[in-house]
Amino acid sequence: MSHMMKGKTSLTVENSDCIEDALKEAMPNATILTNEIAQIGRSSNRSRCEYVIRRRGQYDIGLRAKSDGTYEILGYNPGYGDRQKIDQIMSPVYTAYVKGVVKKALKKSPQLADMKMDGEVKDAQIDVNGKKTKVKHIRLSGGYVGGSDGSSSGGWV
8 A cells, every 4th residue: 555645835836946955955864856756655656756855764755846836745654644744844945945035036136135134034823814824934134224323124024
């Protein structure tokens, strides 16, 4: 019996240039492969993925692009708790990915050109239409300079 798990991610094809670096940062002991066949569980569970996380002594984890512009995660779970395992695997990846996407946005946007990241990405919860949602926050500073002391504005994104 196969225990292949699939899950949604917030990783986008639009920011695929940030994914490989995020995977390497979040999983330094893994080998990150691109456009490779992932070995997900038993020998019959193989899938071509844009990114494959190969960990010593464990089955591969794959990230495969979907038609909606996001990636799905594919992996092997010998028991129950797919959602919890996916969240545990992806949390450090999202943290590194957010940093990469923000750095990319800071470089590309003239409106953000003078801003910089302050500190690390933090986990937070926000209320969206009465529902608690987990998000990643990062503090930006710089940009507008004004006042007699030359202070700059900043905020969370």
